[in-house]
Amino acid sequence: MVLAIIAVVIVAVLLIAVWQFNRLRRFMVNVDEGYAQIEVQLTRRADLIPNLVETVKGYAKHESAVLEAVTNARAAVKDADTVSQTAAADGALTSAIGGVMIVAENYPDLKASSNFLQLQEELTTTENKVAFARQYYNESVRALNTALVTVPSMFFAGLAKATKREFYEVPDEGHRLTPDVGFS
Amino acid sequence: MSVSFRAQESKNKKKTVMLLFFMFIIVVAAIWAVAQLTGNGSFWVVPIAVGIALIGVWGSYWSSDKLVLKMTGAHVISHSDAPLLFNVVDEVRIAAGLPMPTVAIVDDPAPNAFATGRNPEHAVIAFTTGLLEVMDREELQGVTAHEMAHVGNRDTLVMAVAATTAGLVAIIADIGLRMTLFTRRDNNNPILLIVSLVVLLLAPIAALMLRSSVSRKRESLADATAVAFTRNPTGLRRALETLDANSAVVHSRSTAVSHVWIESPLDGKTKSMFDTHPPLSERIAILRTMEQSGPPPQ
Numbered sequence A: 001m002v003l004a005i006i007a008v009v010i011v012a013v014l015l016i017a018v019w020q021f022n023r024l025r026r027f028m029v030n031v032d033e034g035y036a037q038i039e040v041q042l043t044r045r046a047d048l049i050p051n052l053v054e055t056v057k058g059y060a061k062h063e064s065a066v067l068e069a070v071t072n073a074r075a076a077v078k079d080a081d082t083v084s085q086t087a088a089a090d091g092a093l094t095s096a097i098g099g100v101m102i103v104a105e106n107y108p109d110l111k112a113s114s115n116f117l118q119l120q121e122e123l124t125t126t127e128n129k130v131a132f133a134r135q136y137y138n139e140s141v142r143a144l145n146t147a148l149v150t151v152p153s154m155f156f157a158g159l160a161k162a163t164k165r166e167f168y169e170v171p172d173e174g175h176r177l178t179p180d181v182g183f184s
Numbered sequence B: 001m002s003v004s005f006r007a008q009e010s011k012n013k014k015k016t017v018m019l020l021f022f023m024f025i026i027v028v029a030a031i032w033a034v035a036q037l038t039g040n041g042s043f044w045v046v047p048i049a050v051g052i053a054l055i056g057v058w059g060s061y062w063s064s065d066k067l068v069l070k071m072t073g074a075h076v077i078s079h080s081d082a083p084l085l086f087n088v089v090d091e092v093r094i095a096a097g098l099p100m101p102t103v104a105i106v107d108d109p110a111p112n113a114f115a116t117g118r119n120p121e122h123a124v125i126a127f128t129t130g131l132l133e134v135m136d137r138e139e140l141q142g143v144t145a146h147e148m149a150h151v152g153n154r155d156t157l158v159m160a161v162a163a164t165t166a167g168l169v170a171i172i173a174d175i176g177l178r179m180t181l182f183t184r185r186d187n188n189n190p191i192l193l194i195v196s197l198v199v200l201l202l203a204p205i206a207a208l209m210l211r212s213s214v215s216r217k218r219e220s221l222a223d224a225t226a227v228a229f230t231r232n233p234t235g236l237r238r239a240l241e242t243l244d245a246n247s248a249v250v251h252s253r254s255t256a257v258s259h260v261w262i263e264s265p266l267d268g269k270t271k272s273m274f275d276t277h278p279p280l281s282e283r284i285a286i287l288r289t290m291e292q293s294g295p296p297p298q
Helices: A002-059 A064-079 A083-104 A108-112 A114-147 A173-177 B005-038 B045-062 B064-072 B083-096 B129-134 B137-152 B155-182 B190-230 B233-245 B255-260 B280-292
Strands: B074-077 B102-106 B113-116 B124-128
Touching: A002 A064, A002 A083, A002 A108, A002 A114, A064 A083, A083 A114, A108 A114, A114 B083, B005 B155, B005 B190, B045 B064, B045 B155, B064 B074, B064 B102, B064 B113, B064 B124, B074 B124, B083 B102, B083 B137, B083 B190, B102 B129, B113 B137, B113 B155, B124 B129, B124 B137, B129 B137, B137 B155, B137 B190, B137 B233, B155 B190, B190 B233, B190 B280, B233 B280
Parallel strands: B102 B124
Antiparallel strands: B074 B102, B113 B124
């Protein structure tokens, strides 16, 4: 009888351990996938920049200041290593692109060119994708970090080699004030 | 009173579980009634009914992506066919953390959209040409998020379960009633007999009402989940208002696929227990309260 009870308890503990281990591992995979998605979209956006610069140059030769700003911001994103650095560079690039779009308003020929319209749509969607990827990543980080401080999952953190992750926060909220790219 | 999308989500999920439980009760009641009417000797009816219901609905569930595409005449598109639409779907699926679904277009002037497929890996989201004409980017994003919510919430599966049990009850009741005519009974309680007959007559209707009710709950849930994806109730609210203002109805008025569309092609203007969708005005009102409860946390 006692043996049976001990066996049941051991099996129950093992089941909980497996369940919690898998849960933590799944959260970690979600976080990694979320971050990979952010990087994919940031790269995509960086790849659009040279094209944007060339297109704008064709119609607005004298706007070298904004174009230089956007090129520099692009380089900063590529150089960033940590989550917070990337987030900061990402925010700067968003506002730099916003600056180019404001300038473009003054050149009707540029705004009407099919190349620019296509670029505008691609920039809009990439911008949204970065935002959504960020949102998904932060949700995943929140789920993982919560599991690491709540019972019973916190007891299995060491076993699953799970550690707290950093939120992806764009530090300068000012870029939100720049006009939306596209939507017209 | 602030209605957050999270509260809406868990409320709707609980209600679905309750409804599926009632569905189970109806099946048990129908089986009991058959046993009362025909005696235990003819109990073989039940496994046959289960078999028929399972084969029919699960077959269509398994190949739902191909089947619904055929029935609605939708054709699959790629990025170059409609870059904006394709981009919007890609954005929303990133927010949902789901794989990219197959995107399709139905040539129909009535604005509508649907999602199907047995799992997120086999998901199809289709839009009518009419919808693409009347909606701007924000509205399109709202509609896409609603459809992506159906994919994420596995609504094809939930509706297949609901349809299977409703079909099962109909078959059991049908066979049971027919067999009563040919079965000899000795010393049966007349009251029990009448109760069994009434159960068999009412069970299919109750099952159908429950199926519609499950469908309505899943629609409300999809609206709440859509807001969880985009964090923007305004887009979906504006999209539903556009649908409300547009009286055109999808031509393929098939009952079999009516529950898959974002706006029901069958439900009339009056509220009925058999509607597969909640009234648009009600859905718009809920989204409005979500908008008023302020910007959700980042």
